Amino acid sequence: MDPQLRQSLTEYQYLRERLAADFPEADETTLRDTLEGLSTLPELLAGVVRSYLEDLALAAALGLRLGDMQERLARIEERAEKKRALVTTVMERAGLKRLTEPDFTASLRNVRPGVVVLDEAVIPAEYWVPQPAKLDRQGLALALRGGKTVPGAALGSAQTTISVKTK
DSSP states (O other), rough: OHHHHHHHHHHHHHHHHHHHHOOTOOOOHHHHHHHHHHOOHHHHHHHHHHHHHHHHHHHHHHHHHHEEEEHHHHHHHHHOOOOOOOHHHHHHHHHHOOEEEESSSSEEEOOOOOOOOOOGGSSSSSGOOOOOOOHHHHHHHHHHTTTTTOOOOOOOOOOOOOOOOOO
């Protein structure tokens, strides 16, 4: 925790205890309003929340940018593959086995044939690789919240967080 925030929290708690002790008839709203005028804690927390909102906005923008950049990468890779295939086709048709330039050499070479799966259902088990089981955390959470007892799992204790709404 930030030292300034920690100090302000300590002051806020002290002031709250003192006000509650000195003015036992004061209701919660009066205490909160009084503390707001005496303490910098609400202002510091507001600053942290604003910074949090800025981080969320930056993360969202970067996520969109990453998505755009990944799409662009895929287009560039596809374009490069089409150019490679074009050069291969033209060199084959022209009978050129090798193209030598100062900055590169391109040569035609034979590639081993790839596997074409015609019907997975008839492929023998020896060619299948078992995959490790993956825990369905969402399904587990739904079952536990629905009251079902699941050996080896339980719902954790409820936590508190903030809900921030912007206009």
